[in-house]
Amino acid sequence: MTEIDKDLEAMKKTKPKFKLSWQGIFVGLMFLYMYLPILVLAFYSFNQSAYSAGWEGFTLKWYSRLFQDTRILSALFNSLFVALVAVLISAVIGTLMAAGLARFRFPGKGLYQGVAYLPLIIPDIAIAVSTLVFLAAIAIPLSRWTIIAAHVVFCLSYVALVVSTRLADLNPHLEEAALDLGATPVEAFIQVLLPQLMPGIISGCLLAFVLSMDDFLIASFTAGSGATTLPMEIFSRIRTGVKPDINALSVILILASGLVAFAGEFLRSREENKQT
Numbered sequence: 001m002t003e004i005d006k007d008l009e010a011m012k013k014t015k016p017k018f019k020l021s022w023q024g025i026f027v028g029l030m031f032l033y034m035y036l037p038i039l040v041l042a043f044y045s046f047n048q049s050a051y052s053a054g055w056e057g058f059t060l061k062w063y064s065r066l067f068q069d070t071r072i073l074s075a076l077f078n079s080l081f082v083a084l085v086a087v088l089i090s091a092v093i094g095t096l097m098a099a100g101l102a103r104f105r106f107p108g109k110g111l112y113q114g115v116a117y118l119p120l121i122i123p124d125i126a127i128a129v130s131t132l133v134f135l136a137a138i139a140i141p142l143s144r145w146t147i148i149a150a151h152v153v154f155c156l157s158y159v160a161l162v163v164s165t166r167l168a169d170l171n172p173h174l175e176e177a178a179l180d181l182g183a184t185p186v187e188a189f190i191q192v193l194l195p196q197l198m199p200g201i202i203s204g205c206l207l208a209f210v211l212s213m214d215d216f217l218i219a220s221f222t223a224g225s226g227a228t229t230l231p232m233e234i235f236s237r238i239r240t241g242v243k244p245d246i247n248a249l250s251v252i253l254i255l256a257s258g259l260v261a262f263a264g265e266f267l268r269s270r271e272e273n274k275q276t
Contacts, residue, residue, distance in 0.1 A: 038254060041247050041250055041251065042247070042251045042254075044244060044247050045062060045063070045244055045247035045248040045250070045251050046058050046059060046060070046062075046244075047059070047244055049244075050243055050244055051241075062244040062245045062247070062248040063248045063252075065245055065248075066245060066248055066249055066252070069245070071228075071233060072230075072233060072249065074228070075228050075229055075230045075232065075233035076230050078144060078227055078228060078229050078230070079212075079213050079229040079230040079231070080213075081144060082144060082147050082148050082151060082212060082219070082229060083151070083209050083212035083213045084209070085148050086148050086151035086152050086155050086208070086212050087155060087159075087205050087208050087209045087212065089148075089152050089155075089156075090152055090155035090156040090158075090159045090204075090205075090208055091159055091201055091204070091205050091208075093152075093156055094155075094156045094157075094158075094159030094160040094163060094204065095159065095160075095163050095194075095197065095201055097116060097156070097160045098159075098160045098161075098163040098164040098167055099163075099167065099189070099193065099197075101113055101116075101160075101164065102164060102167045102168070103172075103175075116156075116157060116160060117157050117160070117161060118157075119153050119154040119156075119157045120154070120157050120158070120161065124154075124215070124217045124218055125217060127150065127153060127154065127218055128150070128217050128218040128220070128221035128222065129221065131146075131149075131150045131153070131218065131221065131222055132221045132222060135222065141224060142222060142223060142224030142225075142227070143223075143224040143227055144223075144224075144227045146222045146223070146224065147218075147219050147222050147223050147227060147229065149222075150218050150219075150221075150222045151212045151215065151218065151219075154208075154211070154218075155208035155211065155212055158204055158207050158208045158211065159201070159204035159205060159207075159208050160204075161204070162200050162201075162203050162204030162207065163197055163200045163201055163204055165200065166196075166197055166199065166200025166201075166203075167197065167200070170193075170196050170197075174192050174193070174196075175188045175189070175192055175193055178191070178192045199267065202264060202267050203264055206260055206261070206263075206264040209260070210257055210260060213230070213231075213253075214231065215229075215231065216229075216231035216232060216235060219231065219232060220232055220235075230253075234246060234249065234250075
């Protein structure tokens with residue numbers, strides 16, 4: 001055995017000592033500050049008592065009651081319907097908008113690009129009030145479809161932003177090669193550009209879906225009778241205090257959001273592995 005092998009063997013046998021640094025303490029305190037309220041919420045979602053802040057026993061009845069609550073189920077259906085339709089519309093228009101801004105030059109392009117991404121920085125209250133005033137001016141009755149129209153406004157910007165970021169990393173000569181080989185512009189877009197944009201489109205859609213599901217302010221301004229979304233229903237119930245059933249619903253929403261984020265990350269990493 002050579003000296004190098006002996007040194008390597010000695011390094012394997014020596015166990016690294018754990019050193020506590022101020023950076024580790026800061027990171028630990030930061031995560032504790034971020035996730036301690038969620039842990040407390042999850043803890044009290046299993047509490048037997050509906051009113052006491054003290055622990056009175058373990059139970060799962062609050063979770064079972066959620067699936068029997070017609071108001072919660074109806075609000076959940078409305079939120080899912082609004083989010084899915086708004087995301088589908090935004091995915092189509094946002095992808096085309098990002099591709100057009102990246103590939104073409106036209107007068108007023110900078111102004112159009114600034115206006116297209118303006119909903120990212122405008123406060124939600126401004127979007128909600130302006131949408132409500134516009135709908136009232138043209139005499140459109142409020143319903144689920146008016147919520148969808150309002151959600152498309154900001155979902156479109158998020159999808160276009162993520163897709164444009166993905167476009168910046170692509171080789172623009174691939175489309176030119178497809179056109180030189182006889183493909184039409186539509187075929188080059190569908191067969192060459194669209195598959196490469198798919199990770200960005202999926203990421204933008206997942207982000208827009210979560211934001212649409214989470215929206216309360218814009219939906220409350222543009223919702224008609226019978227179009228109550230899940231955040232609106234939760235807000236109406238916590239006016240008299242947070243009950244364990246709302247805690248249970250919040251835990252389910254957190255887990256569902258985590259699964260969506262995990263699925264998006266999995267799809268993104270798989271697409272990157274395919275390209276490499």
